[in-house]
Amino acid sequence: MAKNLFKIAKQKKIKYFLISFVDLFGVLRSKLVPANAIKEMQTAGAGFAGFAAWLDMTPADSDMFGIPDPDSLIQLPWNKEIGWLASDLWMNGKPVEASPRVMLKKQIKELTKRGLTMKSGVECEYFLISEDGKSIADPRDTQSKPCYDQSALMRRYELIKEICDCMIEMRWGPYQNDHEDANGQFEMNWDYSDCLTTADRHTFFKYMVKTIAEKHGLRATFMPKPFQNLTGNGCHAHISVWQGKKNKFLDPKDKLGLSKMAYNFLGGVIKNASSLSAFFNPTINSYRRINAPPTKSGASWSPSSISYTGNNRTHMIRIPDPGRFELRLMDGSANPYLLQAGVLAAGLHGLKNKINPGKPLHCNMYKDYKKYPNLPKLPNELKQSLAQLKNNKEMNKSFGKDTINSFIKLRSSEIKEFNRKEKFNKSKPVTKWESQNTLDC
Incomplete structure (x- = not known):
């Protein structure tokens, strides 16, 4: 009841x-x-x-x-x-049908038919910036490698503490807060849950962070790449599938600790990654983060190729521990419900068709990518990912052709609006249009 x-x-x-x-x-x-x-x-x-x-x-x-x-x-x-x-x-x-929470629940229902539940956690990165959006909020945060910088973290203690206290009160199980790889950038982590709960909490988290930042006289942005020379905002997802209390992705006998089911699910994600980039990287600005040159810190921390590995952050998919994988493709502008729905639809495709993801690659993909010329690359711009999604029969079947067409139509209209005023060039500074339309995504 x-x-x-x-x-x-x-x-x-x-x-x-x-x-x-x-x-x-x-x-x-x-x-x-x-x-x-x-x-x-x-x-x-x-x-x-x-x-x-x-x-x-x-x-x-x-x-x-x-x-x-x-x-x-x-x-x-x-x-x-x-x-x-x-x-x-x-x-x-x-x-x-073409509403994100309904789209996710449709995929959950398909997985439930198999007696399974997808559990997930998200790692949400964001910048604290000035109210006008032109600079980071902390002028003293200038290190070339600022990740985990205690001083910069503690200068924002009151704000971060307030957000974390809220998560503790809501019983989300927050367990760490840190200064991220870019100046002015932070990340906060809480416990994983079933994918619908995670999507609801992800949605609320973005609202909460922005609201509390405003309370402290600042502005928070989840924009994928607000500053050209700094690492962008990722939104990594950790994925596992369960049957009751049993993790069906776990196989202690496997080298990476994954079951055959996990590899098939992973295979579906890999096969559909280019198309689902439209969901996972849905803004024009998103493609400044993907395939990006090294930033001030020395690495973009974002993928460029469609590959998977063990505990190695240079690939699109990382297997940090037995029984789960981390998808590093998504950015801060990803719709919380379409993020989960996309992963689940792709994973279901992998399960139904027993898709083999191939062998993992154990290399530094940022340096060794030339050794793998046949490795599929991720789209370079939103227009490319939308075209891939339009032609993906499996995703059209999963979500409904009308729903996919609605998404593509709306995003294409945004591209047209941008092209009337600007020209996308990831080697040039972030445009005024991108900031005006994406800072509050």
């Missing part, structure tokens, strides 16, 4: 609910609903006009309704009067 949000509001003294959804561009949309109206909203949903968001609808389309998921409820730690809820979009009595 579903939790009664009206009763919970009384118990927890919640006065308002944010009923939220994420559109195809990853924008978090919400309505603020008074607690005395939540009973009706829980069953009927909050009304939205689809054309007002990035969902490939017209003003003539019927209203859509966000049906809140009571299990996603988060009482804002910094404002207890408000409860946040993720919702699923419905229109004319049916789920909106």
Whole structure:
């Protein structure tokens, strides 16, 4: 039986609910609903006009309704009067197929038919920058190799502590916070969970970080590459598949600790990586991070080729420990739901077709890539990844051709808008258009 949000509001003294959804561009949309109206909203949903968001609808389309998921409820730690809820979009009595949370739940349902659950964790990198977005917030953060710099980390102690305290209160299990490879860049890690919970938390995390940064007079950005000479914002995902309490990816007898199922799942991800770059690297700015030249620190920490390895960060996929793999392709602009949905759809393709990922490569891919001229390369720009996605029969089948076409149509319109004003050249500075349109992604 579903939790009664009206009763919970009384118990927890919640006065308002944010009923939220994420559109195809990853924008978090919400309505603020008074607690005395939540009973009706829980069953009927909050009304939205689809054309007002990035969902490939017209003003003539019927209203859509966000049906809140009571299990996603988060009482804002910094404002207890408000409860946040993720919702699923419905229109004319049916789920909106081209809405990201619905897309993810569709893939989860397919995996559930096999008696399996995908568990995942994400590593979210972000910059703390000035309010105008032109520079990092800390002028003293100037080291050429600033990763793990204690002084720079502790100068932001109050802000980072507040975010981490919130995660502790919400029982996410945060376990480390650090200064990342770029000046002004940070990462915060929390425990893995089932992929829907991780996507909901990822969505809320981005909102929380931006909100608390503003409270401290700063701005937080998850933009893939806000500064030309600094390492970009990645959003690595750690993936495993379970049957009840048993990790089906784990095989202690294997050299890398992976089962045959894990390798097949991995094979599906590798086979579909170029196409899914459209989901994982969805902005024009994303392609400044992929195939990027070395940054100020000496390495971009982002992949350029489609390859996998053991505990080696120069490849697209790393196997750091037995029973899981890390996909390092995604960046900070990735839609939290499409990130998980893309991995799951590709993995299912691998399982169904028993795809062999080939042998792992144990080399420094940043230096040795010329030794592997036949290794598939990742797309160089958004237009290329969209073309790959359009022609990927498996992804069209998994998500529905209309849904894929809607995503491609909307992203292509953004490319056209950019091309009217700018020209993409990753060797030149980040354009004004990119900053204006991606800093708050």
